[in-house]
Amino acid sequence: MFASGRLLQACRITLFTRDNCSLCTTAKDVLSQVGNKRPFVFQKVDLALPESRPWRELYDFDIPVIHISKAAAKEEDVGMAGKAVKLMHRFTPEQVEAKMDKVQSS
Numbered sequence: 751m752f753a754s755g756r757l758l759q760a761c762r763i764t765l766f767t768r769d770n771c772s773l774c775t776t777a778k779d780v781l782s783q784v785g786n787k788r789p790f791v792f793q794k795v796d797l798a799l800p801e802s803r804p805w806r807e808l809y810d811f812d813i814p815v816i817h818i819s820k821a822a823a824k825e826e827d828v829g830m831a832g833k834a835v836k837l838m839h840r841f842t843p844e845q846v847e848a849k850m851d852k853v854q855s856s
Contacts (some may be wrong), residue, residue: 761789761850764826766805766815768798773839777814785844790850791821804828813837818849 764782767774771772781792796807797813808831809815809829817834826834 757781760789760791760821760823761853762793762819763816763846763850764793764803765797766795766797766809766813768796768813771813772812777816777841780841780843780846781816784846784850787843788847788850793826795826798818814839816841816846818846818853820853 763772765777765781767777784790785792795802795805797810805826805828808828815836815838817831817836819826819835835853837845837849
């Protein structure tokens with residue numbers, strides 16, 4: 751019961767990525783470090799997939815990008831990407847946790 755309660759309060763982190771991206775590999779490692787300390791719901795958007803075309807047009811040269819939202823928030827919408835709480839390119843576990851704190855307190 752406690753674990754499910756924690757997940758209801760958790761953040762969702764969406765990683766915009768593609769294969770053969772060394773910065774994306776580093777970003778996944780950072781998210782793994784964060785996940786060892788606190789729970790979050792993870793989603794991945796592979797920009798190489800045809801259904802990810804709108805995201806590829808937005809983030810093609812900026813990956814990795816993460817959006818951080820409340821776990822219960824609506825699914826990602828490319829039209830609202832400008833308002834998303836995000837980190838791009840290189841980021842640390844501390845930066846991710848700070849953004850998670852910001853989302854959880856809002």
